[in-house]
Every structure is written in structure tokens, then in C-alpha cells.
Amino acid sequence: MSWLLAATEPVVRLTPQARIVAAILAVLFMLLILDLIRRDKLLERYSIVWFLLGLAMLAGAAFPDLLELIAKVIGVRDVTIGLFSIVLMILLALSLNFSVIASRQSKQITRLAQQSAIESIDEDSGSTEESG
């Protein structure tokens, strides 16, 4: 089983400094989200996922074993690459989610516009009704 190099080669870990920076950023990120909710700039329903992401960042900084586990699962020796891969995946999923939300809202806006257009006929029909 010597071809399973990833298991035997030394693992590249995060430096303590990187972990501290990550933890600080995670805390700041979560504070920012709380502030956005407080100022009504962000709806709660969209904030939860971001808050969870902040928590995950904090967890990654606090428990580096977690990142190593992830790196091992996806088969990379460098923990930072594992980290980047996971973050990329999450961002990809989030942006897809927002496209879905945008599509739904655009459909709703269209329906509203159509309703409003149909109602606008009834308003002007009194003055211009001469067809038929």
C-alpha cells in the first residue's frame, strides 16, 4: 500500500500565526453579519448561512485537526489546499443558491408586473372604451 503517499508523507499544516489571523477574521466576519442584521440590511433568512460559515471558519482556526481530517478525506497533503477547496465549494454552492433565489424573485416580479398591467387596463377602460 506504499502508493498511498498522502498517508505517509509529512502533512503541511497551518502555522499558529495563520490560525490566529483566521480566528480574528472569523470573529470580525460574524460581528459584521450581526451588525448588518441589526441595521436591517440583511434579512435573517439569508444571514444564517453566512453566520454558519463564520462559525466554521472559527472552528477551523481553533481545531486544526478538523482541517487535517478534511485534507485527508479529499486526498491532499497540504492542509491549506484542503481549506481552499472546501471554501471554494461552499462559495460555489452559495452563489448557486443565490441564483436560484434571484430566479424565483424575478419570476415573482414578472407576475406582479403582469398583474399591475392587467389592472391598469381596467383603470383606463372608462375613458377609452369604444372598441367592439
Place this chain on the structure above:
Amino acid sequence: MKTLVFIPAWNEADSIRAVIEDAREHVPGAHVLVIDDGSGDGTAVQARQAGAQVASLPFNQGVGAAHQTGYIYAMANGYELCGQIDGDGQHPAAELARLLAEVEAGRADLVVGSRFAEASGYRTPWARRTGQRLFSLIVSTATRQTLTDTTSGMRALNRRAMELFATRYSSEFAEVESLQQAVRAGLTVKEIPVSMLPRERGSSFITPLGSAFYIFKTLIVLLVGQLRPGTPTPAPEADK
């Protein structure tokens, strides 16, 4: 039969009056409704002056949303027959009357006027023409019937087709996708040759590159459309 003729129009102030008068003349008993897709040039005012009723979308929503407004209105107001022509004056209403007669006679649920079957002097840019051929090929393959003019905006339909389109209608690829949708929903779609006029004014805004991109997008939409369930889908929920 209670008939509606609707005219989707986006910035067609120069031609809309003539189109309305044409529709009045050639489809006598019909109610004429202009669907103003957020025009900024006074299309709605012109249309009202010509004596038509106007449904004004508050902002431009695209041709599909405008068509669908017509279908929703026709369904809600009990119209049994519905015809549509573009607001730019390239569709003679006399030809629409022929389409309406086909639907009224019960020969199809949806009748489309095709400009390619007759020597009408209708010329389109080569890229557009190639695209239309390609659409035609694909839609014809997908629907297993020959449809030559898949982007035609001259159509007549009965309540069955209206109901389908009022429920779900593509916003960006309106004409092409709705043909596929109609056939897959089990409707009888028929194409009859009509003569069309060149656009009265204004050139087609589509460049070759733009056309290529549009064709590509439409191909994807059609492929996805083939994967949709064949029966009509229920109306999208307001929220989940």
C-alpha cells in the same frame, strides 16, 4: 367566438397606430389590446388615441412576459380565441384572421404564421437566417413535426393553449420554447404560410455575434425543455 387580438409592443410609437387600425379592419369582432412592455416613447398614448385598450407593464420585462400578460388576461376574461401580432407592423392582420379561422374551425390548438413558405420578399440577416434554420431543425426534431418559422410572433390560439401559456411561459425564448412546450403538452400545433412585411423602421438590433450567442442559449433552453415533464406543470408557487 369571443376573440382577443393582442399586440405586444416595446417602443413602437411610430407603428402602433397603423397596426391597431389594421387589426380593427381585418379582425372585426375582436377586442384589441396593446401590451405595452415598459415603452419610454409614448407607445401607450398612441395606442389609446387609436382607440385600443392598453395594458402597461410598469417596466420592460421582455417579450415573453408581455405575451403571457395577454394570455393571462384572455383566460381571466373568458376569451375563447386569441390572436397576436407584433407591434412593429410586420404582421398583416389579414393574415392573422386566417390563423384565427384555423383555430376557430378546431383544426389546431395553436396556429403559427410562417414567413418562409411564401415569396414575400422577407429578408433577414444571414446569421439570423442560419439561426432560424437551426431552431427549425431542432424544434422540428424535438416535436416530430415540421415547423419552419419558430420565432414567429404571429399566432392564434384557443383556450387550451392559452391556459398552458398563462401557467408557464419562457420569458427570453418565448416563441421557440413555447412551441416545444405546446407539442409536449399534447396540443395540436399547426403552421400556415403567411406573407410578412419587412420591419417598418428600425433595424434588427441583433449582430452576428449576438445572434450566435442567442442561438447557443436557445439550444440549451431547448435541450433542457426536452427534459421537462411532458404534461403541463402547475403554476409556480408564490413562495416556498
